[in-house]
Amino acid sequence: MQELVDEIARLLDASVTLEDRSFQLVAYGAQSGDIDAVREEVILRRRATDATRAHFEAYGIASAEGPVRIPAIAGVLGRVCVPLRHKGVTYGYLWLLDSGDLTDDRLKTIEPLVARAAATLARETQTRQVPLEDLFSANPDTRAASAADLEGPLVAMATRAAPGQVAALWTLPHDVSVDLTLTCPAFLVPAAQARDVARRVQDMYGTATGVGAPRQDAADAWESWREALGALRVAEARKLPIAYWADLGVYRYLVKLPHSELAALAAEAAPLGELAATVECYLDHGGHVQETAAALGVHRQTLYYRLGRAAEATGLNLADGRDRLLLHLALKASHL
Numbered sequence: 001m002q003e004l005v006d007e008i009a010r011l012l013d014a015s016v017t018l019e020d021r022s023f024q025l026v027a028y029g030a031q032s033g034d035i036d037a038v039r040e041e042v043i044l045r046r047r048a049t050d051a052t053r054a055h056f057e058a059y060g061i062a063s064a065e066g067p068v069r070i071p072a073i074a075g076v077l078g079r080v081c082v083p084l085r086h087k088g089v090t091y092g093y094l095w096l097l098d099s100g101d102l103t104d105d106r107l108k109t110i111e112p113l114v115a116r117a118a119a120t121l122a123r124e125t126q127t128r129q130v131p132l133e134d135l136f137s138a139n140p141d142t143r144a145a146s147a148a149d150l151e152g153p154l155v156a157m158a159t160r161a162a163p164g165q166v167a168a169l170w171t172l173p174h175d176v177s178v179d180l181t182l183t184c185p186a187f188l189v190p191a192a193q194a195r196d197v198a199r200r201v202q203d204m205y206g207t208a209t210g211v212g213a214p215r216q217d218a219a220d221a222w223e224s225w226r227e228a229l230g231a232l233r234v235a236e237a238r239k240l241p242i243a244y245w246a247d248l249g250v251y252r253y254l255v256k257l258p259h260s261e262l263a264a265l266a267a268e269a270a271p272l273g274e275l276a277a278t279v280e281c282y283l284d285h286g287g288h289v290q291e292t293a294a295a296l297g298v299h300r301q302t303l304y305y306r307l308g309r310a311a312e313a314t315g316l317n318l319a320d321g322r323d324r325l326l327l328h329l330a331l332k333a334s335h336l
Contacts, residue, residue: 002027004117008094008110015039015097018117020168021062021090022204023048026121033099036077056081062090067107069098080107084118091121091166124170132179132186136222143219150218153191156225157198158184158232160207167204172197184232188221198242208235211244230255237335254333268330271313276331278306279318283328287318 001018009016009029016029017039024047031039042048048056061068061081072078080102082094094114096102134146136156161167161184169178176197177188185205189197191214202209210232212224227245234251235243245252254262272279278296282303285291293300307318316323 001117001120004113004120005029005094008096008113011110011113012096012102012106014099014102017042017095018084018092019048019095020092020121020171021166022168023053023093024168024171026092033097034077035097036075038076039095039097061093067104082107082110082114084114084121086115086118086122089122089166091118091125125166125168129169129180130177130188131181132177132188132225133182135188135218136182136186136225138222140219143222147218147221150188150221152216152218152221153214154218154221154224155189155191155194155214156212156221156228157187157189157194157201157209158225158228159187159201159205159209160232160236161185161205162207165205167201171204172200183229186225186228198244202241208232208240209242210235211242213245227252233336250329250332251336254329254336257333262333262336265330266334266336268314268326269334272310272331273313275306275310275313276334278303279310279327280331282307282318283324283331287324 005016005018005027006029009032013032015032015035017025018027019025019042023042025042028043038048038052041052055076056070059068059070059081061083064081064083065085066083068081068083070079070081078098080096080098082096083090084092084094094117134142135150137143137146161180167185172178172187173193175190176193179186185201187197187201194211194214198209198211210228210230212227212231215221215224224245230252231243231245231248233255234248235241248255254265257265269276269279281295282289282292285295289300289303293303296303311318314327316327318324318327
């Protein structure tokens with residue numbers, strides 16, 4: 001990739017950077033002419049900021065099939081973005097600072113190099129993938145056979161990908177296994193690297209990520225995978241970037257309920273309506289009125305009034321431990 005970038009920079013006499021689909025720096029050429037803060041930022045930090053990414057994506061670069069000219073604005077030089085597309089999928093971007101000399105004819109001269117760069121990124125994405133279906137199979141013999149060459153402890157992760165989304169899988173540690181053919185992107189990670197990889201995966205996809213508990217025996221990794229799917233469900237419901245199975249508390253049990261039973265439990269809290277948030281905060285604080293009022297930013301008398309209305313609406317006695325337990329579980333179930 002570096003050789004391709006250097007050759008493009010030589011042919012066009014321009015400053016060149018190559019980034020993957022998530023705007024992470026892959027390679028860059030020597031500086032030619034003026035430089036702006038965006039190029040400095042990408043080279044020094046190895047990736048663009050969210051604000052920079054949003055600015056450039058507004059020009060439609062993710063779906064463009066050819067070069068996109070992006071005009072200069074205050075503090076940002078004009079540039080040409082060449083999407084790196086392979087078989088209809090955008091895998092990254094080639095960025096060229098434009099001093100006004102990058103004519104369409106000159107850009108055509110680098111088309112073969114652009115095609116090679118796109119194919120290389122595509123190949124890197126595909127070669128990082130390992131089938132995990134057998135390891136997560138319901139058949140114990142199938143699991144045992146596929147786990148023969150794996151060493152624990154291992155952690156499974158699940159995330160959510162948008163249609164056509166491409167992540168920079170080649171940037172993950174080499175002992176991370178990836179399978180994009182399951183119900184959602186799946187990752188099998190050495191337990192010691194779990195938190196670092198979870199952050200990187202969540203950053204790549206920009207969606208929620210669920211992380212299962214570690215398993216010492218690779219043949220038991222399927223249990224971690226089921227936990228990862230449950231954690232992903234909780235993360236999406238609670239709008240968490242990452243959810244770790246070990247930290248989910250009562251949600252570890254709620255996500256195992258059949259949908260009909262979960263819905264029946266959640267229905268117990270339905271009469272609360274707009275009071276649900278108040279009651280949940282009150283129960284989360286163990287029924288401590290002063291702490292709850294402070295958390296909600298209301299006077300204690302206001303809280304007492306709301307709790308009274310909640311008791312009337314549900315027919316439950318919030319001073320009774322059994323009723324409080326039922327309502328607390330129902331509120332948690334309602335999030336799922």
